Amino acid sequence: MKLKRQSIKWALNHLLKLSDSDLFPRPIELDIINELGDKAIDLLSSLEIKEIKPGPPRRFIVPKGELSYRVATQLDPLDSIFLAAIIYEFGEDIERKRIPKEDEKVFSYRFSPDSSGHFYDKNFSWSTFWDKCKQKSENFRYVVSLDIADFYNQVYHHSIENQLLDCKLPKEVIDWVMRLLKGITVRVSRGIPVGPHSTHLLAEISLNPIDNSLKARGVEFSRYIDDFIIYCNSKEEARSSIYLMAYILDKQQRLILQSQKTKIFKKEEFQKFCDHMIEDRPINDLESSIISIIKKYSGDNPYKIVYLSEIADDDLKYFNEVAITKIFNDYLNKENPNFVRLRWFIRRLSQVGHPSALKKNI
Secondary structure: OOOOHHHHHHHHHHHHHHOOEOOOOOOHHHHHHHHHOHHHHHHHHOOOHHHOOOOOOEEEEEEOOOOOEEEEEEOOHHHHHHHHHHHHHHHHHHHHOOOOHHHOOEOOOOEOOOOOOOOEOOOOOHHHHHHHHHHHHOOOOEEEEEEEOOHHHHOEHHHHHHHHHHOOOOHHHHHHHHHHHHHHOOOOOEOOOOOEOOHHHHHHHHOHHHHHHHHHOOOOEEEEOOEEEEEEOOHHHHHHHHHHHHHHHHHHHOOOEOHHHOEEEEHHHHHHHHHHHHHOOOOOHHHHHHHHHHHHHHOOOOOOOEOHHHOOHHHHOOOOHHHHHHHHHHHHOOOOOOHHHHHHHHHHHOOEOOOOOOOOOO
16 A cells, blocks of 8 residues: 555645654755655655555653653654655544544644644644633533643553554554554553654544543543543532543553642632633744743743843844734634733733834734
8 A cells, every 4th residue: 555645745745844843853854855856755655655664763851841851752754754644644534533623522633734734723722722621610610630641651552553443544554653653662562752743643542532431421521632621510529530530541541640730620710720821822933932032031030121131132033023923913813812811922022122013903
């Protein structure tokens, strides 16, 4: 079996525009392959997938917090193309097996590729998740917040394999994906790479049985990746839901909950928590860069004024009309603009008295 030419072409475009991960610079090999044009696409699409041998990946320890870290993976450039092409070509088959978007239960990485190289539906984001959680909590007295411990590193390969079989993907494709995963984890049957955009859908499908178990039991829940929110009407029900979740995770995939992140909220405190989570997420990379710079010079003090003379030229260049306009437009062009988050961004931006301004007709 061979991958479709269009799938290879889309995958290369995706990698050129968005890179192979959020954590590493784009490999120069992708630019070389792109310069070869149709010759490269013709060659890659002519290969029998069962004969393609995954190459060795790069693995790095990446700081996550002051004392925490994650192991990030950068695939061989050709593997990045093939995996992205597979997800593009068969992603709709995987998406159909998930709880429907309309149920508003699962918000992470909903498959919806577009011509700009994005895999996932932009309307289902981290902010959307917390907005909906806040709305839904209005009808309940208590809310439970749960998190799977070390999720990406603990996903069983056979869980992914079983789900891909259930999605009726071709055997050659499933076999290649499993060879890739086993090569990355050195034949340990757990873990998927952290970094590549393509692997998010593999993580999502591995949780499909968990989602369906909760839904079948009538549990009211919302999920974003490994973050689960369960809605309850009593503290006793909330406690019971934690044990039910622990039971389902253990029985189905030998996963466990992260105790430090397991918490029962009253409705009012949960809604404040939602506001905090919404505020803490930038809408794009430009905002992320600007906020990081402000935090660096203010010591993360939201009330400290940062003088332009204190900011290095390499950092100051991010504060320009084009960047600020792009950030505002990204907020305002959404169907339901997140004015809470936009207000927070303006407040942080006001800490730096830069002369750049927005045009009147934004």
